[in-house]
Amino acid sequence: MFIKMGENLMTYEKAMEKVMIENGGFAPLKLIYENIEKYRKNTxxxxxxxxxxxxxRCFTRIAKGIYCTEEFAMQLEQDNKGYLEISSKNNVVFKPIKITQETERIGSQKIRIGHSTFRDKLINDLKQCPITxxxxxxxxxxxxxxxxxxxxxxxxxxxxxxxLLSPLFDKLFDKSxxxxxxTDKKEILLSKRLKNNINKIGVIHRQIIEDLPVVGREEFLEYHRKYIFQG
Known part of the structure; x- marks a missing residue:
C-alpha cells in the first residue's frame, strides 16, 4: 500500500482525480480500482x-467505463490537441493529432469551426431526424x-x-x-438503464427506424455499440 501520511483521509473524488492525473487526465474504472489505494483506503x-x-457523479464519462477530469475534457474539446484510442483489449491511449494545414487552420479558429462544417454536411445529406x-x-x-x-x-x-437527431435522442445517444x-439492420436498441422512462420516449426496443442512414456508417455504429452504449 502506498498511502502517504495524512492522505488516508483524502476523499474518494480527490483520490480518483489523482489516479486520472497520474494517467494523463483520464482513466478506465479498472485502473482506478487498481490504483486508488495509493491515496486512500477503500472502505x-x-x-x-x-x-x-x-x-x-463527479467526472466526465468519455466512453464506456472511462472517465476524465474536467481539465482533460476541456483540452480535448477546446484545444484540439488529441484524441483517445481504445484497443480491442480496452486499453486507452491518448494520441496527439497530427498537425496538417487543415487541422492547424481549424485549431487556430477553435474546433467548433470544424463542427459547423460537419453539421452543414449532415443537414445537406440527411435533412431530418430519422426517428422523429x-x-x-x-x-x-x-x-x-x-x-x-x-x-x-x-x-x-x-x-x-x-x-441528425432531435434533442431528446441526441442526449440519449451521447457519449456521456x-x-x-x-444496429446495422436499422434497429434502435434501448438501454435497461432507462428503467421507468423506457416506455415514455416514443419508440420500443429493436424498433426498425426506416429512415436511419446506415450504409457507410457500419464501422462507427459498431464502435458506438461496443464502447458507448450502456446496455
Whole structure:
C-alpha cells in the first residue's frame, strides 16, 4: 500500500482525480480500482461500486467505463490537441493529432469551426431526424457516432460519423449517457438503464427506424455499440 501520511483521509473524488492525473487526465474504472489505494483506503462493503458511483457523479464519462477530469475534457474539446484510442483489449491511449494545414487552420479558429462544417454536411445529406422526422434545423443536433473526443481529425469531419437527431435522442445517444444505439439492420436498441422512462420516449426496443442512414456508417455504429452504449 502506498498511502502517504495524512492522505488516508483524502476523499474518494480527490483520490480518483489523482489516479486520472497520474494517467494523463483520464482513466478506465479498472485502473482506478487498481490504483486508488495509493491515496486512500477503500472502505465500505462494496468499494468498487462506491468508486463507480463517484465517477458517474463527479467526472466526465468519455466512453464506456472511462472517465476524465474536467481539465482533460476541456483540452480535448477546446484545444484540439488529441484524441483517445481504445484497443480491442480496452486499453486507452491518448494520441496527439497530427498537425496538417487543415487541422492547424481549424485549431487556430477553435474546433467548433470544424463542427459547423460537419453539421452543414449532415443537414445537406440527411435533412431530418430519422426517428422523429423533425426537419427544422434549429431543432436538429449534429450527433457524432464515434464521439469527437475519441475521433481523429478525419473521423471528426466524416459525415458518415454522424446523424441528425432531435434533442431528446441526441442526449440519449451521447457519449456521456449512452442509453440508445442502433444496429446495422436499422434497429434502435434501448438501454435497461432507462428503467421507468423506457416506455415514455416514443419508440420500443429493436424498433426498425426506416429512415436511419446506415450504409457507410457500419464501422462507427459498431464502435458506438461496443464502447458507448450502456446496455
Amino acid at each position: 465500505g462493503k462494496t468499494p468498487d461500486r462506491t468508486i463507480q458511483e463517484r465517477a458517474q 422526422h423533425i426537419d427544422d434545423t434549429k431543432l436538429l443536433i449534429a450527433s457524432h457516432i464515434k464521439p469527437w473526443v475519441l475521433s481523429n481529425n478525419e473521423e471528426r469531419l466524416d459525415v458518415n460519423n454522424g446523424f 449517457v449512452g442509453l440508445i444505439t442502433f
